[in-house]
Amino acid sequence: MENKIQVPSHLAGIEKIYVDRSMVEAPLTERVTGRIPHIPVEVVDPENFPHEALGEGQSLYLKEYKGKFLKFCPGTRYYHCCGYRIIHIGENCPMACSYCILQAYFHDKVLxxxxxxxxxxxxxxxxxxxxxxxxxxxxxxxxxxxxxLEAVTGYSRDLVKFLGDYPNVCLELKSKVIDLSWMDVVKRTDRILPAWSLNAPFVNEHEEFGVSTLKERLEAAKICADAGFKVCLHFDPMIRFDGWREGYAEIVDMIFDYLKPENIAYLSIGSFRHMPHLKPIIERNFPETTYIYDEFIIGNDNKMRLLRPLRVRQFKFIVDRLRKHGMDKQMYFCMESTENWQDVFGYTPKDLGGLGKHLMKQAFGD
Ligand code: SF4
Known part of the structure; x- marks a missing residue:
């Protein structure tokens, strides 16, 4: 039987656990219910999941998934996608970032x-x-x-352990919380990429709720780098707000108080973009948010993105700053055009041998 844990603050809102009848005896169910034994459990048949009974509190649903676990990232053919594969372990997130795309993907907030x-x-x-x-x-x-959810599920730790037998696989663990409990089962530090999203301090303070601070993320990244891992960083989404130059300069400079460029396998940069129907959802969930009223156009992929000159201005600013600290070919854009690559970086994914291949090399440390 698993020991009860001290529940981290971002999971304190979980009020109920639902378990598929077929999963009652699954080792994961035993682990979760052992770690948070004070949370009531209800066994359900998936076709009768009690959506209407869900209250304001958060629910955790231990489910039998029938689809494919290994998926392609839903990029589009119009922009340069990085070609990474998704291991699908679950849906939804207990934290709340105003810009989060998951709000538009899923119709409920069940974890x-x-x-x-x-x-x-x-x-x-x-x-x-x-x-x-x-x-x-x-x-x-x-x-x-x-x-x-790692504190209650231990899922990533299991996955890290499993992948120890597959040196042809490099796993990125991308998060906005600090949980390093998987570290002790790593066989090869060069096959695991701990990753954190970063943003300007203003965005972290006003648009991200229930998450760790930027300082905590960078401290954790340093622990990983000191232990021999390369880390990944993601500036996605970059957002425009009054004082964005100062804000992004501050966080870029802060990175290098903790890390050296050679500790970073890759760093992505992406501008805030969204499906049109995300905007009213953000308005409803985060009424204080103002960046959604910036100047957007509909891109080739039917997503709203900031006008090109505005995006490029921000990209140039952050890339210049990162370059001053010694960052180079490990920077890349998430879903941008060849023109924007050329304008900002001075080269295109083709010059790198293709973005997918380039990032594969960065990940495997070739
Ligand atoms: S941390 Fe924020 S952006 Fe990431 S999945 Fe959770 S709510 Fe969404």
Whole structure:
């Protein structure tokens, strides 16, 4: 039986655990219910999940997932996508960032965790061993935060342990919380990439709730770097607000109080972009938020993005600042055009041999 844990503050809102009838005996269910034994548990049949009974509090749903666990990132053919693969471990996030795309992806806020881990490991094992020379850059932080639920699920730790047998796979753990409990099971530090999103202090203070501070993230990144890991950083989304230059300069400078450029495998930069229907959701969930009224156009992928000159101005500013600290080819754009690459970096993904291939090399330390 798992020991009860001290629940971290970002999980303090969980009031109920739902478990699929087929998952009652799953090891993950035993672990979660052992770690937070004070939370009431209800066994459900998935077709009768009691959506209407959900209150204001958060619910955790240990579910049997029937789909594919290994997916392609939903990039588009119009912009340069980084070609990374998603290991789907669950959906939704207990934190609240005003810009979070998950608000538009999912119709409820239930924290879903795929409890049939055996099926997940079975599928991954098959996929990763077909050709041991084929390399995979994978991550779990697409439909959820990689580590937000780690204290109660231990999911990433299990995954890290499992991937120890697959040196052809490099796993990125992307998060806005600090949880380093997976570190002691790492076989090869060069196959795990701890990753944190960063933003201007103003954005962290006004648009991100329940998350760690920027200082905490960088302190954790330093612990990882000192332990021999390379880390990844993500400036996504960059947002315009009064004083954005000072704000982004401050956080860029702060990075190098903790890390050296060679500690960073890669660093992505992306401008705030959204499906049109996310805007009213943000208005409703975060009525204080103002950046959604900036000057946007609809891009080729039907997402709203900041007018090109405004985006490029911000990109140039942050890239220049990062370059002054010694950052170079490990910087890349998430979903931008060839023109913007050329204008800001002075080269295109093609010059790097293709973005996917380039990042694969950065991840594997070639
Ligand atoms: S931490 Fe990430 S996944 Fe969670 S609310 Fe913020 S942006 Fe969304």
């Amino acid at each position: 879903k965790v795929w409890a049939n881990q055996e099926d997940l490991f079975d599928e991954l094992g098959k996929s990763f061993s077909v050709d041991r020379d084929a390399r995979f850059r994978v991550g779990t932080g697409e439909y959820t935060d990689s580590l937000a």
